[in-house]
Amino acid sequence: MSEKDLEIHVPVTVETAWRALRDKESVLQWHGWQAPDLENEVNQIFFDxxxxxxxxxxLTASGGDRFTVTADGDGARITVTRAPLSGNAEWDAYYEDITEGWISFLQQLRFALAYGITTPRRTHFLSTDRSRVDEVTRRIGLSEVAGLAPGSRYEAEIAGERVHGQVWFRSANQLGLSVDEWGNGLLIFGAGMAILTTYELSDAEFAALGERWRGLMPEASPVH
Known part of the structure; x- marks a missing residue:
């Protein structure tokens, strides 16, 4: 694997993994987060x-990033090979941010496939200045799980809620935790953002979750 490759192992067949990339309703359950333009983004990147x-x-997505699905032991491997830098300074300034995005979305895909999730998700997305990540990490309570390895079970007070789950993944800049209390949901935090993926929460529970996190995670300053 080259330094420009990102990959995950999923406990499903190659055909099932491929379908998760080629069925639009499936892609909408793992790519990005809920937003008014999500369907248009998915259409552009994965289809149009x-x-x-x-x-x-x-599959070569718009922008040149390439997805490859191969057999891997008792499952499949999904590899994303990043497109090279374009030479356009304005666009290339976002290259690392896009890489971080693919890391998040691949882990969301792995989560959905590993658990066979078909229930519609609901998500909160929050961003903050990267210079404040350490401060926000302490404020939210993620320091409690700082020393745990992927696969470990945890129990912690996170954003004012006692939660349980598994350390789903770690990368250089991101941490992923499954959260039992969110309907076996997924928290991804790092690289200046948080994605809270939930299932089967009531409207009141979902709204309260977003309010707690927004109160602890100051929004990113606008770019001038």
Whole structure:
């Protein structure tokens, strides 16, 4: 794997993993977070401007990032090979942010496939200045799980809620936790953002969750 490759192992067949990339309703359950333009974004990246090689399970998304699905032991491996820098300074300034986004979304895909999730998700997305990540980490309570390895069970007070789950993944800049109390949901935190993926919460529970997190995670300053 090259330094420009991102990959996950999923406990499903190659055909099931490929379908998660080619069925729009499936993509909408793991890509990004809920937003008014999510469906348009998914259409552009994965369908309207994508090039598909179904026989070899290779998809080149808009922008040139390439997804490859291969057999891997008792499951499948999904690899994203980042497109090279474009040479356009304005666009390339976001290259690392896009890489961080793919790390998050691949882990959301792995989570959905590992648990066979078909229930519609509801998400909160929050962003903050990267210079304040350490401060926000302490404020939210994620310091309690700082020393735990992926796969470990945890119990912690996070954003004013006692929660349980599993350390789902760690990367250089991100931490993922499953959260039993969110309907076996997923928290991804790092790189200046948080994605809170929930299932089967009531409207009141979902709204209260967003309010707690917004109160602890100051919004990112606008770019001038």
């Amino acid at each position: 401007e994508a090039v598909e090689d179904a026989e070899n399970h290779v």
